[in-house]
Amino acid sequence: MNNNPRKKRAENMAYRSMKDTTLLRIFVLPVIILLIVMNVFPLFWSLVLSFSDYSAKKTTNWGVNPEMIGTENYSQILSDPKMWNRFITTAKFVLLSVGLQMILGFGIALLLHQVKFFGKGFLTTLLILPMTMSPVIVGIMWKLFYNPNYGMFNMLLGLGKIDWTTDPNFNLFGVVIADVWMWTPFVMLLSIAGLSAVPQYLYEAAEIDRASWWYKFSRITMPMVYPLLLVALIFRTMEAFKIFDVVMGITGRGTTAPQLLSMYLYNVGFVTWQTSYGSALGYIMLIMIIAITSIFIKYLNRAKQ
């Protein structure tokens, strides 16, 4: 125990003399170090690997594994016709899934916002339940729903024996339906937030001017909700590009699964251990996602102005 009052005072002075910025740096430093070690370094390391021929499965031997091969992985990916089919399938999935989520999510939000009824809050809570579930569970659950022999999806809709999980003509739609089911509530929730924020007096003023429903929707509702819808669009597009867990649950990772880029990336990265090739593909996907979201963010900034 330190009972020396002089020494105590000197210690207190030392603390007091520490600047706020120094203290701030001390507190932030562990987080920065953690980020560099866990995120920044692996990101740059995978970039380096994408220009090499490296397999994590083989013993590391510099010059042999990894061996620097320049842009060969990238040119191989971009010149492979099968890979272009995967790009197209992924684009189809993103367009269909995100498009439906936006339409349905916003539509349901409009209905819930405009119609007043008993138990609306409870219904809203029920509607958001799918997005609170684990994607893997959702995938497995839909796989059971889709089973052509005993699944209830075909049975309820009277669709006979359609195979939504492995038939190449239907499996993409099978995944789209499950993803829409899961993530429409997310769009709905953001839309409800946007709709609730529209000042009521704008509608009252429009009522006085005898404005039509369409006029109120296109001139008041949409411009006010638009920024939040764009946020939903950005999030959903990013997520849809890298969808993995739901697809894995529904169709597995074989060739009878929809040939999405994320599934292929998993196969080359963690099944056949073509680490460099997988890194290059990962970077191509990253560039694509950044490019698309940049466009959306540009519109978002414009909407804010």
Place this chain on the structure above:
Amino acid sequence: MKKILIWLLVIVFTASLAVSWMGCKQKEEAVADSITIHWAQWAPADNLQALSDGFTEETGIDVIVEQTPWETFVQKYNVEMIAGSDAWDIIVADSQDVGNMAINGHFVELTDFVKEKGILDAFLPSAMYYYAEYPKGFERYWGVPVEGDALGWAYRKDLFEDPDNMAAFEAEYGYALDVPESWDMLKDIAEFFYDPDNEFYGVAVYGDNGYDSLAMFAEQTIRAYGGDLGNFETFEVDGYLNNEGAIAGVDYYRDLYQFVPPGFGDAFFVATNDAFISGIVPMATNYFAFLPALANPETNPFADVTGYFTCPPQVGVDGVERQSVALGGQAASVVSYISDEKKNAAFKWLEWFAEEETQAEWATMPGSFTCHEAVLNSDEFLSAAPYNPNMKESFTLFQDWWAVPQYDEMLRTFSEILGAYIISGEGTAEGALQEVTDIWTGIFEEDGYYDPDFDPNDF
């Protein structure tokens, strides 16, 4: 004085020798008090845990069998080994991985151990060859076979022996309905029973090509009709995988696949058993280790009328009759990255597990198949389960996939390209096999397997 000095020196020298010998002996015998075994999540792993209680009683060493679901089993132990992990002391790994594990130094070489302990002589030569040896033909061993397994068949005796079915079948095909004596006959039976309007289908075979299920079934038909996956010793693929026999074998699989129930594009062991249990197929294929569910009346309402048969022979396109069964199962190997104490405990467990008495107990557990020759030939084993005689027969017929370190890339290309033809009907068997042949040849070429000075044993 001189004498005393000499005597003193002798005493000191002897004492120091004795002390160092005791020290060495102590170090050599230091044994950990527990070991962890990693295996896939299935009934045989539960059996292994129960069986190992005997080892704990005998030695005081605790055994924990850690199980990982099949979907991620292979990846999980590969990731751990890449990281040089000591999380597990023994891994019961897939036979295809033996080359990768040996070359990259993940497993301890057990050649001397299996020779000294008599395991090499006691276990089936074919099991030691496929489960434990790498490179093939060089007599270097990396594991002790734990689970011998192979693809087999279950069929509905009540349907096969039904007089109406028998008469109708004979009228249509010109020979008696019976347990398939050839792959051609098996297809005829599947076609005969196929009645989708009444929700009854001809056969349940694998359709999943995410890992090795489709590949394992395909290798049987390819070999039965006169093709092969290649030459395991020269690494030649051209002329084996793309010959007429291989094409006929793949075409056969595609034809047979037309009689499966809907939604079989991702069918593996659960789906084929489910189809059989739900009574929508007259016969289903599966690894023998999954057949206990079909022999159990609590899980299979048709258990009393379920019979079993071995993969049939077939006269190939060259007129030669062949019979080939795809091998499943795994061997136990000691991880390189563990401490000497853990290694000693792991070796003790392996030695105990390989004993005839332990193997005899192992063989009585449902779904656990021994590779111990004497136990396998015993009446106790043959009468322990209705499918055991077929399992024993399969041991003489089974053949494995490539066990080279490149097997995963080879497996993926094979499954992907042939799966597209067999399941989805894209392209032709000839085109698909030629594409796989070219890719595999390219893989071996790139890794120097065809270089004149290439020595697979040089690692």
